[in-house]
Amino acid sequence: MKIHLGIIMDPISSINIKKDSTFSMLLQAQERNYIIYYMEPKNIFFKENKVYGRTKYLTVIKDKKKWFSFSEEKITLLSELNVILMRKDPPVNIEFIYLTYLLDKLKKENVLVINNPTSLRNYNEKLLATNFPKIIPKTLMSRSIAEIKKFLYEHKDIIIKPLDAMGGKSIFRIKDKDENKQVILETMTKNGKKFCLSQKYVSDVQYGDKRILIVDNYIVPWCLTRIPKKGENRANLAVGGIGKVNKLTSQDYIIANCVLPFLKKKEIFFVGLDVIGNKLIEINITSPTGICQIENFSKISITQKLFHFIEKKIIN
Structure with a gap:
């Protein structure tokens, strides 16, 4: 069968x-x-009760100078595809949401969409972890500067971040005595007009922020540990964090197994958990990363696991 x-x-x-x-x-x-x-999001459209894409046939090669080439460009009826990988990076803005509505229509026509577009729309990555209150840091979602100040006063040391960004963008650590806390909160909340997520600071971040990958029910036994550079609170590789591949600990497996039933129920098949110490920080479901570093270090092929799962779903 040609897929x-x-x-x-x-x-x-x-x-x-x-x-x-x-x-x-x-x-x-x-x-x-x-x-x-x-396809890029701008290439997808809905017409006469059908979802189409202006597509190009793609060929890739592991060459840092020229890693892709296109051939025939055409209008494709997307319901004729077997599977669609939705790998658009955040921000999850209104345009992203609109796109998930079109992907929902394809799912109803038996196209396998990874991850489930309904779940991509319903579950913000920063908030999804709040479904597991026993394994996350103390958390507040609010746009009220007064409420965030109360949270800061209670916990003394917090992280505040936007709900729609990625790669460590606009993440601040604030301590109770910080003279800049007012201006940080005004900026982050746009003077009380934008929701933000605040979490009690987890000091174990100095040892790294782990990215744990899950493919369907398979927990990859190696994780990418991102260690913040000196003088930095953020461990993201995009802001200079150092990546090391480590085996999962027993605590990592406890956290991953805690979220597995939920992920399976919501058809979220490829996931990246962010874990600091013994706390779940985020559940990445839009376009999780970490495959390359783990595959280069270990003997595990995460992509083989993913496509074995895809083929099993399509054939069955």
Whole structure:
């Protein structure tokens, strides 16, 4: 059976193939002789009760100078594809939400969409972890400066971040005695007009922020530990964190197994958990990363696990 795969992503010309998880997926799909249809969100449209995409056939190669090429561009009826990987990076803005409505229609026509577009729309990555209150830090979601100040006074040392960003953007650590706390809160909440997430600071971040990957029910036994550089509170690789691959601890497995039933129920098949110490910080479901670093270090092929799952779902 020849599998027709659609990929929705940010411009492929802008990626870093050394660490881009979507590129690793594309290499695996190509190795399996899939026909790959490339799309960006702007290429997808709805007409006469059908969802279409202005697609290009995509070929990829592990070459840092020229890693992709396109062939025939055409209008494709997307219900004719077998599977679509939704790999658009945040921000999860209104345009992202609109796109999930169109992907919902494809799911109803038996196209496998990873991850489930309804779940992508319903569950904000920063807030999804709040479904597991026993394993997360003390948390507040509010746009009230007064409420955040109370939270800060209670916990003395907090992290505040926007609900719609990624890669460590606009994340602040605030201590109770910080002379800049007022201006930080005014900026983050846009003077009380924008919701933010505040969490009690977890000091174990000095030892690293772990990215734990899950493919369906399979917990990858290695994680990418991102260690903040000196003088930095954020461990994200995008802001200079150092990445190391480590085996999961027993506590990591406890956290991952805690969320597995929920993920399965909501058809969230490829997930990245962010864990600091013994606390779950975020559940990444839009376009989780970490594949390249883990695969380069270990003997595990995460992409093989993912596409074995895809083929099993499609054939069954």
